[in-house]
Amino acid sequence: MVANRGEIAVRVQQTLKTLGIATVAVYSDPDATAPHVFMADEAWPLGGQSAAETYLDMEKIITIAIRCGVEAIHPGYGFLSENPRFARTCAEAGIVFIGPSPESMEALGDKISSKELAQQSGAPVVPNSPPCDRVDEAVDRFLATWGFPLLVKAAAGGGGRGMRLVSSLEGLAPALESAGREAKAAFGDRRVFLERYIPRPRHVEIQVLADGMGNTLHLLERDCSIQRRYQKIIEETPSPFLTPELRRRMGEAAVEVTRSAGYVNAGTVEFLLDSETREFYFLEMNTRLQVEHPITDEVLGIDLVEWQVRIASGEKLNLNQDDIQARGHAVECRIYAEDPYNDFAPSVGTLERWLPPTGPGLRLDSGVVQGQTVSTYYDPMLAKLIAWGPDRASSLHRMDLALSQFPVLGVVTNIQFLRQVIRHPKFMEGDYDTGFLSVNSELGRPDSSEEDLNLARALAAWAMDQVPSQQTSIQAGPAAAQNNPWHTGGKLRLP
DSSP states (O other): OBOOOHHHHHHHHHHHHHTTOOOEEEEOGGGTTOHHHHHSSEEEEOOOSSSTTTTTOHHHHHHHHHHHTOSEEBOOSSTTTTOHHHHHHHHHTTOEESSOOHHHHHHHHBHHHHHHHHHHHTOOBOOBOOOBSSOOHHHHHHHHHHOSSEEEEESBOOTTTTOEEEOSGGGHHHHHHHHHHHHHHHHSOOOEEEEEOOSSEEEEEEEEEEOTTSOEEEEEEEEEEEEETTEEEEEEESOSSOOHHHHHHHHHHHHHHHHHTTOOEEEEEEEEEETTTOOEEEEEEEOSOOTTHHHHHHHHTOOHHHHHHHHHTTOOOOOOGGGOOOOSEEEEEEEESEETTTTTEEOOEEOSEEOOOOOTTEEEEESOOTTOEEOSSSOOEEEEEEEEESSHHHHHHHHHHHHHTOOEESSOOSHHHHHHHHHOHHHHHTOOOTTHHHHOGGGGSOOHHHHHHHHHHHHHHHHHHHSOHHHHOOOSSOGGGTTOTTOOTTOOOOO
16 A cells, blocks of 8 residues: 555555556545545545545545555555654554654654764754753753754654744744644644854754665765755755765764664665854654655666665665666756745645656656646645756756646646756856855845746647547657657757
């Protein structure tokens, strides 16, 4: 069973089918016609609309799994993927949970305890206070050492929820209160703590794999520094910032953290990297498959989902650390149904036209099809576009071209915004950090000429669908032009 939805449910099923494993899908009412439902060998309704009454309902999911006689559950990412109680419930039902043990999840799921574990393994960590809900002696001691600015962070969960940047003592008490309240609503745990603020950090993560026989290795890094509201939108590997020596040190630190936790399966160790000093600090470990895992797949020529399944079935890693060598460069852009020029407000509607680009070096991990309705119930990510090239410049050029040929009608997307970022001189130079979008305010203004061109392309593509097929057949011309509504009669025309 794939206990998830959207693009990750499709992605996992693709690998399972390649391995000859039959699949069971579950779905909410709004997802009844979603691609992951039709792709599965069996599909069962969860009955409901919100995440709480569907994909987060352990009892419903386990009941269906038992009824279908499934041997294993892949949780994807989000929802129940990092819930130790769900992993235990699977084990009690005699079902293999494709992921780490509940004990590893518990040790690493709490930001404070995971930092303690990282310190014990020898990894550097960002200084932090004990949990606090008001300004007390422990807070005063932290302030005396580190001062302002600082971050208030939730001890449980992530994604920027329960996080506040505080620059003065006057703002600290209100930040503790509001962050705690938000953390309680999002994660059921209102504990927050203070953390030293690192100006201009890069967010670099290391992919790890560990089998059940004591073998642990890292699969290089992903630079995830382009973020909006602490959510990643563009990722790349290799990072343009890392030196071979820094890459080695960070990889070794990630492996030691993984071993210290007794971790088995795929995971990701996240670090903050100081842009000025090049010092790195352990941030947290995600005990699941990451959204951005495809770029690692592409540069290493492996299938991380397949390795998750093989490790869960008791197989031994047949890779050595020396085997892990990057082949070229890959970049991923997350396609969201949102308006980046209106404070990233979500967009809902029916995908009247959805025509993803294709071509050499391109991969699309998508959870939607044309005609599908995008609702307000779930995360607005529609798909992930991945571009690979023999070097960074070629992969970025390939991504830019692909984004320029991605017509969408029916909802507002961030495609044009992503293109603005990819084409920005600083990004092209690799000179960016987590504050890139806030510092470069011109990215918040649309290029009206580009917007008009994208709309024209989308409308042209849509119009092609409305004409009877016998009137649109092409009698002659290059094969590459036959499915291209913007073909210019053999003349090269840049977008």
